[in-house]
Amino acid sequence: MLKKRVIITLTFNNGVLFRTKNFNPDYRYTKNFIDLWSIDELMIIDVSKRKNFKKFQNIIKDFSRNCFVPITVGGGIKDIDQVNQCFNNGADKILLGSESIKNPKLISLVSKKFGNQSIIQSVDFKKIDNKSYKIMCQSGKRLTNIDIIKLCNSYINKGVGEILLNDVSNDGSLLGYDLKFLKKISKKIKCPTLALGGAGKWEHILEIFKKTKIQAACTQNIYHFTEESILSAKRFLKKNNIDIRV
């Protein structure tokens, strides 16, 4: 039986580990709090306004030496050359952002060389006036009128392996995932889906696995505010009948 996944997302601003709120660096992390043995996957994202690609790659190298779960790397990836470097430095998958809207050939280039399974495509959305949902691009700066399902399907046809549904309005809120919307969307997408944005306690992760078809719950902030370890989170999920690796 394929297990549900808990993915830890780490965001770096100019080489320093930060958490984010509404897509902006908000709070600096200092201690070494990540239990690399209990998580299912690690996602490392560069959120710096001015990217220093080389510096960021050194962080990837560092993590990959001691991490024996899959590592996804993303944040402003623009071309196949950067993708090559990410893989050489220890990435197992790359996370593509709104560059894929601007440069639709990027996905097929990467998939031909590294396979579909090596690409997670981020779809950044925002809830507007409590009713409609809009796709955002340029690191959440610009709203578009693109249909979310159509966009996901076009990504799948071009060759992405997984889709990350990234709730910008909920980023850093700790209020829980947008279950209603994610339930509707995850049902219609033909590849595995991941959700990011809103998790504030273990119950939120339980809910998303119980109520939607989301395969993996991503979270960054939760580990910063709770004393609980990831292992205890997974035991909690397992006790509540979620198929998860403990």
Added chain:
Amino acid sequence: MKIGLIDLNTGNMGSLVSAMKKLNVDVKICKSKEDMIGIKKLILPGVGAFKDFMKKIKTKNVDKEIKKLSMENVSILGVCLGFQILFDQSMEHGFTQGLSMVTGKVDSLTTINKKLKIPHVGWNSCKYDKKNPLFDGISDYSDFYFTHSYCVKEHDKKIRIAITEYDGSNFTSAIASKNVYGVQFHPEKSQFNGLRLLKNFSELSQC
């Protein structure tokens, strides 16, 4: 004794190298036929697509050398795509011939059940079909990390050592055919279980 790691510039070698380092096993990166001289054990990693990978392996004549070494009783472990290319053929991006070291073929997971969501990605368990030293010290139904859309089919049932269930359908997740071993999952990304499997492979006695 050094273990050779075939590197054709197709994907992330770093994680396998880190895993072997953690286990204190010496590795030699093999980029050409010449690099493989004197190798007693070989790991064939693979990230990428079948067609592209076979093309690269052939241009460097590494394919013939792998086959030659297998005849000389060198233990070989294929990982993910490196496992799939051990077979006769694949349908990924159109028909492509494999190394034919093991009889069987590779096709999309959706040919077992068209309703399966691909890629099959995440942690899934291996149920043993036969006892094999590759899984020594790892309990039945242990979880490993998978990420693939294709699987091996139509092979001799005798070589299957583990199967994995995905959404109600079973596929072969590990094989052993004399000195040739293969796993569909990524041991280098499967925490303790994966590291143990790599250790087991490095400690296998030559047959």
